[in-house]
Amino acid sequence: MEFLFNSLLELITQTSTNLPPDVRAAMGIALKQETPGTQSHQALSIMATNIDMAHEDQGPICQDTGMPTFIVHTPVGVNQLVIKKKIKEAVAEATRLGKLRPNSVDSLTGKNSGNNLGEETPVIHFEQWEHDEIEVKLVLKGGGCENKNIQYSLPCDLDHLGKAGRDLAGVRKCILHAVWQAQGQGCAPGALGVCIGSDRAHGYDLAKMQLFRTLDDVNPNPELAALEAEIVAEANRLGIGAMGLGGGVALIGCKIAAANRLPASFFVSVAYDCWAFRRLGIRMDATSGVITQWLYRDPERPVERMAKETGFPLTGREVILTPPLTAEMMRQLKVGDVVLIRGEMFTGRDAVHAYLMKNPPPVDLNGAVLYHCGPVMLKQGEEWFVKAAGPTTSSREEPYQADVLRNYGVKAVIGKGGMGKKTLAGLKECGAVYLHGVGGAAQFYARTVKKVLGVHLFDFGVPEAMWHLKVEDFMAIVTMDAHGNSLHAEVEQATGDVLETMKA
Numbered sequence: 001m002e003f004l005f006n007s008l009l010e011l012i013t014q015t016s017t018n019l020p021p022d023v024r025a026a027m028g029i030a031l032k033q034e035t036p037g038t039q040s041h042q043a044l045s046i047m048a049t050n051i052d053m054a055h056e057d058q059g060p061i062c063q064d065t066g067m068p069t070f071i072v073h074t075p076v077g078v079n080q081l082v083i084k085k086k087i088k089e090a091v092a093e094a095t096r097l098g099k100l101r102p103n104s105v106d107s108l109t110g111k112n113s114g115n116n117l118g119e120e121t122p123v124i125h126f127e128q129w130e131h132d133e134i135e136v137k138l139v140l141k142g143g144g145c146e147n148k149n150i151q152y153s154l155p156c157d158l159d160h161l162g163k164a165g166r167d168l169a170g171v172r173k174c175i176l177h178a179v180w181q182a183q184g185q186g187c188a189p190g191a192l193g194v195c196i197g198s199d200r201a202h203g204y205d206l207a208k209m210q211l212f213r214t215l216d217d218v219n220p221n222p223e224l225a226a227l228e229a230e231i232v233a234e235a236n237r238l239g240i241g242a243m244g245l246g247g248g249v250a251l252i253g254c255k256i257a258a259a260n261r262l263p264a265s266f267f268v269s270v271a272y273d274c275w276a277f278r279r280l281g282i283r284m285d286a287t288s289g290v291i292t293q294w295l296y297r298d299p300e301r302p303v304e305r306m307a308k309e310t311g312f313p314l315t316g317r318e319v320i321l322t323p324p325l326t327a328e329m330m331r332q333l334k335v336g337d338v339v340l341i342r343g344e345m346f347t348g349r350d351a352v353h354a355y356l357m358k359n360p361p362p363v364d365l366n367g368a369v370l371y372h373c374g375p376v377m378l379k380q381g382e383e384w385f386v387k388a389a390g391p392t393t394s395s396r397e398e399p400y401q402a403d404v405l406r407n408y409g410v411k412a413v414i415g416k417g418g419m420g421k422k423t424l425a426g427l428k429e430c431g432a433v434y435l436h437g438v439g440g441a442a443q444f445y446a447r448t449v450k451k452v453l454g455v456h457l458f459d460f461g462v463p464e465a466m467w468h469l470k471v472e473d474f475m476a477i478v479t480m481d482a483h484g485n486s487l488h489a490e491v492e493q494a495t496g497d498v499l500e501t502m503k504a
């Protein structure tokens with residue numbers, strides 16, 4: 001199988017950089033359905049531009065290339081140990097090439113292995129089958145949407161929806177609740193894989209396996225097909241919008257499986273995948289390892305561009321921010337303002353925030369912009385280059401953010417999904433703002449980075465280090481201002497009220 005390694009490396013590269021046709025089509029429909037001129041429509045347009053950029057540059061669509069999960073089917077007699085070895089080698093090589101972010105972190109020491117290899121990573125499932133070829137499917141599902149997976153045990157009581165019983169009506173309520181609780185934090189519009197039944201562990205596994213169906217297929221079970229369509233239609237009436245900014249899109253698909261269950265249990269497991277729904281597959285000759293067929297693709301259909309024009313049109317109404325920033329400048333901003341950042345910023349996410357609770361920052365953060373981002377970086381010679389740099393979910397920093405503003409003078413925080421009351425109060429007290437970036441738009445933002453000025457706390461690993469960047473026209477929206485206003489709180493309240501009307 002001399003071509004096996006190259007075939008696997010190509011599968012990983014394509015999955016990370018080239019969104020599958022069914023997802024492109026669904027995102028195209030979402031863009032057409034959304035109201036032009038809204039923030040949700042602008043986010044979808046940036047996603048479309050980003051999809052094109054990733055394909056053009058073969059760069060990761062999103063910087064979080066997730067937990068690589070391989071589903072391998074082999075003919076009887078094929079040596080699965082060889083395939084496992086080659087998958088690991090291809091994952092390490094794809095990481096070295098910047099097609100995957102190093103995402104394998106030791107849960108006990110916090111150490112990032114640097115090559116995506118480690119205890120139980122990547123995830124590889126093997127099955128034998130009656131066909132003559134080898135099939136490998138791969139899904140790259142990032143941490144932010146994985147964090148919005150959720151499992152319900154029926155009967156139960158749900159916010160805004162009341163009692164959910166042990167029937168399809170109860171299942172419907174669980175799935176609608178799953179979409180609502182995610183808001184924009186899992187980078188809506190999302191795609192759901194759902195399993196009704198089974199036990200907790202296998203139920204979640206089966207839910208994730210539903211993500212290998214195509215978004216435009218029809219469930220062979222008519223009851224489930226009807227429920228899938230009903231869920232997408234109702235979810236898109238909630239008002240969540242792309243990235244939770246408010247609007248007409250929330251879901252691009254919902255795929256439901258039913259499995260037998262124990263008499264005592266009735267689980268509904270929901271795997272929430274983000275709009276950067278990266279999954280592909282290949283068939284290979286079992287002797288040579290040569291790719292004989294790409295799954296999810298039609299060889300007759302070329303890859304279509306998503307965005308009408310290249311780049312992103314500016315309106316001239318954007319507010320230019322040039323750090324260091326002051327409280328007085330930030331107090332002039334209000335929710336809805338679009339800003340362009342020109343100058344320096346620092347990345348900082350989970351490890352940096354925890355560190356700053358006990359230690360002073362390695363740099364002066366007074367007036368600084370702090371970007372919740374774990375980029376994909378490549379070093380060439382002595383210089384670092386940003387290969388992908390979209391925002392991570394900010395809510396994980398809620399326990400720390402207000403203290404960082406107060407203690408170190410940060411004046412603007414960039415992230416996605418919004419933050420809570422404690423941070424909102426901190427923004428008001430300190431004269432600072434929260435700027436919302438489009439989750440998953442990793443190439444769109446990487447292109448604004450003109451130079452990597454340095455890196456601090458590098459021991460935290462590439463994604464968690466504090467990168468010092470010089471950017472040009474980094475675009476973001478004020479969604480939490482220094483006057484106690486939060487678009488996220490408004491959308492959560494408004495969508496909760498709509499959810500209430502779906503109780504029956």
Ligand SMILES: O=C(O)C[C@H](O)C(=O)O
Pocket residue numbers: 063064142143144145185186373374390391392393394439
């Ligand atoms: O880890 C990241 O860079 C992003 C993460 O997938 C998230 O959505 O928060």
Ligand code: SF4
Pocket residue numbers: 062063064065066141142143144145185186187274275276390391392393439440441
């Ligand atoms: S940042 Fe958003 S698009 Fe990227 S993996 Fe996380 S949830 Fe998905």
